Amino acid sequence: MEVYLDNNATTKVDPEVFKAMEPFFCDIYGNPNSLHKFGAGTHKKMVEALDYLYSGINAADEDDIVITGNATESNNTVIKGIWVDKILNGNKNHIITSEVEHPSITAVCKFLETQGVSVTYLPVNEEGILEAQQVADYIKEDTALVTIMWANNETGKLFPIKEIGQICKDAGVPFHTDATQAIGKVPVDVQACNVNYLSFSAHKFHGPKGVGGLYIQKGFEVTPLLHGGEQMGGHRAGTVDVASMIGMGVAMKLATSEMALAYENNHVRKLRDKLENAILEIPETIVIGGKENRTPNTTLISIRGVEGESMLWDMNQKTIGASTGSACASEDLEANPVMNAFGSDSELAHTGVRFSLSRFNTEAEIDYAIDVIKGAIARLRSISSSYAYTPKNHVSEL
Ligand SMILES: Cc1ncc(COP(=O)(O)O)c(C=O)c1O
Known part of the structure; x- marks a missing residue:
């Protein structure tokens, strides 16, 4: 898929x-x-x-x-x-x-x-x-x-x-x-x-x-x-x-149209939230900037111990396209300037993945993405030199 x-x-x-x-x-x-x-x-x-x-x-x-x-x-x-x-x-x-x-x-x-x-x-x-x-x-x-x-x-x-x-x-x-x-x-x-x-x-x-x-x-x-x-x-x-x-x-x-905006606010938001909540079940993941006051289709999630670029690579292998930030800036590996502006620490600034949905996404696609993303996070953390299991991993930071 x-x-x-x-x-x-x-x-x-x-x-x-x-x-x-x-x-x-x-x-x-x-x-x-x-x-x-x-x-x-x-x-x-x-x-x-x-x-x-x-x-x-x-x-x-x-x-x-x-x-x-x-x-x-x-x-x-x-x-x-x-x-x-x-x-x-x-x-x-x-x-x-x-x-x-x-x-x-x-x-x-x-x-x-x-x-x-x-x-x-x-x-x-x-x-x-x-x-x-x-x-x-x-x-x-x-x-x-x-x-x-x-x-x-x-x-x-x-x-x-x-x-x-x-x-x-x-x-x-x-x-x-x-x-x-x-x-x-x-x-x-x-x-x-x-x-x-x-x-x-x-x-x-x-x-x-x-x-x-x-x-x-x-x-x-x-x-x-x-x-x-x-x-x-x-x-x-x-x-x-x-x-x-x-x-x-x-x-x-x-x-x-009123109908299109309502669809965005209901259907697209629901799919975004489903994806986001599934990722947030994993310890040490946070939504950069929090969940309030956003467009219904976007979430920028930081996954501690996982480089954004590595996540993209793993997801790409399973034909899922997301981003570490603005498409124009994502070819260089500088920390995401928007995340820096939020005052995130430098590790967090390198671990952001942006998921942005549209009215063409389906629930089946999101279910598939959730499986792939969970697998990728587990794999990348298991080989990460900067991420080690600590009891703190089980305490939600948000
Ligand atoms: C907020 C914002 N402004 C401007 C642009 C530039 O759009 P375009 O590349 O179509 O000129 C983008 C593209 O990502 C954007 O997100």
Whole structure:
């Protein structure tokens, strides 16, 4: 049996999404900006896809959703655009973010620091959560942007977006959130949460890879990353990948309907909890950050005495895919930076395994995974030089 438990890295394209995309390669191929009938056919379908994107995050009609290549591009567009508008061409010089953002935020902030920008990286507590008040405490006269993720990719922990949105609104500071891991897992409502910019990537919610979106609230213009043609209302030049955009629209519709979110919260959560509880029966295993306030599909578990990479290897032998952390960072063997940010000790930081489920997982798959994981932990601990049986092994640490 093959079991895919790495859905925070990427997801399978929903067959319905694939079906919706297919006509846009050989049948409906006009450039949406062309004035003839071929272009008009494409354009009409793009408008329909955009409608699904607007509904999925509850954007207002007058707001913009720019189609990008992925969330990385969306994140870069906002942060670098704000840098140009408010820092290079304005009188601001400060950005607030968190210590546990995805590298597509952190690396941009680090780059801007080399250009003289001051960046505050807010720490998270042992639960992996940030208090909204921390944002308020650090907002200054020259703060140009607050960028805080909606849900963490490693732990699934949810940040207090509504409270942060209100704080930023009151302070008159633009607020961006990277909602890449939130779409399709929890309700995302830009209006209710006073979000001014929001990023997402289709392949995280059963859409195609290589397409994403950037929500921009009316009145919050930002200098584009790509200059050229007038596509996307001048927000992003270049002919859009029409088939992928259509796919992303349908994927958004499927992932964010009330029924889909309820399924995620019930069925997917139930499977995640079953897997997690079975692993937690084994002594000296803990959920990093604890169980509260998470997306329903994710668990990051530390297994004392077992290197995360070794667990992945053992599971891979039995055709189970999981991760030791963000897919982009998992090729190097550095301790997981998110776990370090939680204050975990260094052994724990190397022993995390992230399981992330989706609506396509079944109970039979989880039962199989539990058997394999239990066997792998027993085997790896039996040959581990750092793990020896002590009575303490039988005392739960949580
Ligand atoms: C929270 C978060 N933001 C951004 C990204 C980047 O997504 P993409 O690689 O599609 O640009 C990821 C990918 O893992 C993510 O988890």
